[in-house]
Amino acid sequence: MSKAKYAFGIDVGGTTVKCGLFDAEGELLEKWEIPTRTEDNGRSILPDIAQTIKDKAAEKKISKEEVLGVGIDVPGPVLEGGVVNICVNLGWGVVNVKDDLSEMLGGVRVEVGNDANVAALGEYWKGGGQGFSSMVIVTLGTGVGGGIIIDGKILSGFHGAGAEIGHMTVNYDEADVCNCGRKGCLEQYASATGITRMAHRRLAKNRKKTVLENNDELSAKKVFDAAKDGDAVALEVVDDFGRILGRALANLAVVVDPEVYVIGGGVSKAGQIVLDAIEKYYKDAAFHSCKTTPFRTAKLGNDAGMYGAVKLLLG
């Protein structure tokens, strides 16, 4: 029997590092944060992480033998062997996170993953996807992120573009350019930014009564709040959002055919109205055998990365 009773889950962002102490079953025992020091090409980031882990272990009187390992995610592409190849937000070039961090911790096992993929894995394991064999997660924030997990494995794609569903083209007549340089990406309509953009467009030619104002204060949250109050223009924008995302997921259904869809990110905080808008059009557009695939909201919020990082250790 292994003596390992604890695991650390570390989620490295551009501003803060989220740290979690877990038991070996994946229960979060304690969480804390340290700043991400990106100066000097981010050379202090891994030593800072090693130090905070050592400090926490000392505080809790946890010996090295009791630590199953450290799972860690970073905002960039991760190659085989736990090597990170350029993390712009951290100031990193090529960094061997797995070996370097392990060495700083006296040989403790380290597993490394990409932040979006690892957060998806966390939601699959302990969040909205718990209990399902396969899951597609859609993260509606500033952009539209995605994650696909099949039988516990992340589908990351040959060039790392797997589950980049924010860049499915949904409108070949779009004039505005997406951040990726192409036009008509799902992200231009279904992200918080995209919803706001659609609201601006509707308001510019609007003749209906509405509480929404066509100014810089307009936001996806205001659109959903107004829609909940029955505002006609806001309801149209929410319907546009639901139609575009619901149809895109129906097309994804005949490719991946997951057991569940999980909707996360800031936009999902508007609640059931978001799921209802998507499901209405998804059911209408989906292939017969996939029409009843359930939709869930993400549960773990900003903790998803820490959970997923620990799951990397447990396999």
Added chain:
Amino acid sequence: MSKAKYAFGIDVGGTTVKCGLFDAEGELLEKWEIPTRTEDNGRSILPDIAQTIKDKAAEKKISKEEVLGVGIDVPGPVLEGGVVNICVNLGWGVVNVKDDLSEMLGGVRVEVGNDANVAALGEYWKGGGQGFSSMVIVTLGTGVGGGIIIDGKILSGFHGAGAEIGHMTVNYDEADVCNCGRKGCLEQYASATGITRMAHRRLAKNRKKTVLENNDELSAKKVFDAAKDGDAVALEVVDDFGRILGRALANLAVVVDPEVYVIGGGVSKAGQIVLDAIEKYYKDAAFHSCKTTPFRTAKLGNDAGMYGAVKLLLG
């Protein structure tokens, strides 16, 4: 060391059963066919297969110990454990192919798969996908079939709708109904039937000079033949085909992101013109990191199922 030197690959169709004798490295040594006797709810099909395998083994003086196993595919959904749940084309209800065929062969190992998935596995192993880690195959025949293989595993989906890419919706304004009951499916444009349909539509309002005639003899083959000779209307149809399929695959790229695309089925026999038409629009529409994903034609033709069936045994 195992004494197994041979494997049988069996591809069961509605009219004929294709049989292959392979060596343990997957080289096809000999192939033959027997009729599929569907009468009486197809009760003779498995005994016929068992008999032809025993006859071939006797002819070649192959002992039971020298047979690694029998891989078999059927035109219908296959559940865990090798049980087939309704094969309309064979007259079958629930049939335990794995156990029943194994028993008829004195305990020889049997593995079972769905025909479309197994054919994809064959092309991945020994055909157009050989040497690649992941592959999407598109089969352009009467309909549009698909297969997705990632790290040697078939992506079949929770409801069996994985890789049903012929039913991605590519046109929300289509008036004609697809075989699936929905409208605007990829299959309505990119299959042999779909290409012919598009040609009929163009010819109905055509004023250009063309060798194509708007009658029941029109076919996808005639369209591609005429396009190769520079026929203006045929070239337009081929361009429509390439745009619709190329864009659909670009959307699939940000979901699955395979290392290679393989194009098979009757339409692919028209050759390089098919790949060129698709790639032109794929490259234009694809996400930056996937633009250079190569396209290949399928190589194994009707033998793909036999090869894939043997691969089921080898894992």
